[in-house]
Amino acid sequence: MTYDCALGQPLRTGAETLADLYRQIRQVGLDFAAADTRYVDPLAPTQPLGGTTLTLPVVALLPVDLSQIPDDDSIDWGQRLLETSGIVADPMLPKAQWLMHNAAGWDWFLGFSYVSLSFLRDLDYLIASALFPVFGVGLQGVRTAGVWGSALRDDAGYDEAIMQTALLSLAAFGLYVAKLPPGSLRSGGSLMTPAGPLAYATSTVNTAALGRGLVIATELAHVLFARGNQNNHGYDQEQRVRDALTEEGYTQPYGVDDQEVAKNLGIKGKVADFVGYNDEIDSWLIAESKGGNIDHAIKQLENTNAGLTNTRGVGSTEFRIYTNADQYPKLQGPQGLAGYRVDSNGYLGWIDEFSSEWHYVEVDGVKVLVQMIP
Amino acid sequence: MLEYPLIPLEIKSALLRPTLLISGRYDAFQLAWKLDANLEALKKELAETEELLNDPDLRDGRMKPGASPRTYREGYLAGLQEVITLIRNVTNDLG
Numbered sequence: 001m002t003y004d005c006a007l008g009q010p011l012r013t014g015a016e017t018l019a020d021l022y023r024q025i026r027q028v029g030l031d032f033a034a035a036d037t038r039y040v041d042p043l044a045p046t047q048p049l050g051g052t053t054l055t056l057p058v059v060a061l062l063p064v065d066l067s068q069i070p071d072d073d074s075i076d077w078g079q080r081l082l083e084t085s086g087i088v089a090d091p092m093l094p095k096a097q098w099l100m101h102n103a104a105g106w107d108w109f110l111g112f113s114y115v116s117l118s119f120l121r122d123l124d125y126l127i128a129s130a131l132f133p134v135f136g137v138g139l140q141g142v143r144t145a146g147v148w149g150s151a152l153r154d155d156a157g158y159d160e161a162i163m164q165t166a167l168l169s170l171a172a173f174g175l176y177v178a179k180l181p182p183g184s185l186r187s188g189g190s191l192m193t194p195a196g197p198l199a200y201a202t203s204t205v206n207t208a209a210l211g212r213g214l215v216i217a218t219e220l221a222h223v224l225f226a227r228g229n230q231n232n233h234g235y236d237q238e239q240r241v242r243d244a245l246t247e248e249g250y251t252q253p254y255g256v257d258d259q260e261v262a263k264n265l266g267i268k269g270k271v272a273d274f275v276g277y278n279d280e281i282d283s284w285l286i287a288e289s290k291g292g293n294i295d296h297a298i299k300q301l302e303n304t305n306a307g308l309t310n311t312r313g314v315g316s317t318e319f320r321i322y323t324n325a326d327q328y329p330k331l332q333g334p335q336g337l338a339g340y341r342v343d344s345n346g347y348l349g350w351i352d353e354f355s356s357e358w359h360y361v362e363v364d365g366v367k368v369l370v371q372m373i374p
Numbered sequence: 375m376l377e378y379p380l381i382p383l384e385i386k387s388a389l390l391r392p393t394l395l396i397s398g399r400y401d402a403f404q405l406a407w408k409l410d411a412n413l414e415a416l417k418k419e420l421a422e423t424e425e426l427l428n429d430p431d432l433r434d435g436r437m438k439p440g441a442s443p444r445t446y447r448e449g450y451l452a453g454l455q456e457v458i459t460l461i462r463n464v465t466n467d468l469g
Contacts, residue, residue, distance in 0.1 A: 338446050353440045359435075
């Protein structure tokens with residue numbers, strides 16, 4: 001299969017469905033030059049891969065919407081990768097051992113890693129910040145991804161089809177990066193935004209193959225973004241909160257999601273989902289929707305308030321945490337949620353076990369109201 | 375009309391600490407299941423929990439000794455340490 005396209009130009013694959021796209025990408029081969037011995041199969045260290053056409057059994061693209069990286073709960077992306085690539089891992093066997101045991105039959109393994117870089121927070125997607133086309137490194141990539149992925153909530157909603165798309169799209173992307181002549185990849189990698197334009201590697205890209213891979217990956221990234229949002233429960237929850245607060249009369253002058261808020265308020269670190277202003281009551285509201293990690297939610301409110309205060313000066317500000325219908329009753333019960341409870345009005349607090357005294361959680365002297373996600 | 379019998383304050387206080395510790399420990403083990411026993415991810419969670427417990431800004435507030443969120447986190451930390459050791463041992467046994 002060949003594609004007639006130039007780097008950075010739109011590619012018309014002709015695929016009408018995701019399945020068609022999968023099929024097309026599966027047929028993209030990798031033809032290593034005979035002289036290229038940089039990538040050596042660690043399972044057969046003396047045998048260079050030169051001259052072999054390979055397909056990639058496991059590849060990855062991470063559709064990381066940075067606004068969707070909260071601080072609590074988690075999923076194991078490494079595990080998801082294995083599962084969605086058609087491999088069912090034995091849960092009793094550590095993944096690393098399992099990979100070592102099973103990978104011998106693979107032609108190639110392309111692992112991945114991604115990083116959360118503060119200067120990239122204004123990008124909606126961070127894709128494939130690091131590619132590891134050597135098996136041994138790829139294995140490490142999976143481990144690394146598992147660690148970083150642990151920050152992602154398991155209701156992120158990336159279903160199997162989405163992850164398969166992700167896996168395949170990095171195949172199209174990564175394998176060509178691996179193919180570049182030494183020294184030709186100057187800026188490294190490719191950063192994409194859902195808006196479409198690419199910050200392509202400014203390398204001496206003289207192979208149509210690289211362009212092909214990048215463009216296919218881009219197209220898939222768009223599919224991923226659209227589908228990811230449709231399936232993203234966390235995103236839905238946040239959106240429901242935003243909608244409800246908008247109905248209450250709040251506008252969002254500093255942005256409509258945590259990335260924009262962080263950028264516009266100059267906040268580094270944890271930031272809340274919602275910063276709104278209600279001109280009828282002349283009051284600000286900082287809100288965070290959270291599954292269950294109240295500690296992180298408080299930190300997000302505090303950080304965001306510091307950013308807002310630095311930008312706007314001191315003013316009237318309310319603080320709210322929204323939690324789901326499963327968690328909220330725990331806050332009302334005797335055991336609480338992670339040591340926290342709410343009073344009869346919904347204000348967050350905790351108990352000193354020595355004195356049995358109740359203490360409110362306060363941000364800048366203001367109580368924090370906890371409500372259920374609408 | 376009271377729906378539940380009143381529990382004396384002393385008993386409530388006595389129940390609180392072990393309840394929080396057990397709850398934290400349980401959540402740590404739940405996390406291990408959720409993470410498919412991923413040691414690296416668990417170690418990262420452990421480090422974050424230690425950081426929270428040692429945050430100087432919270433030392434006089436919700437993370438001071440005896441504060442219920444701290445007690446919960448202490449249980450959680452102990453649970454994480456326990457589960458990490460457990461997984462390591464089983465992994466070693468598997469060779």
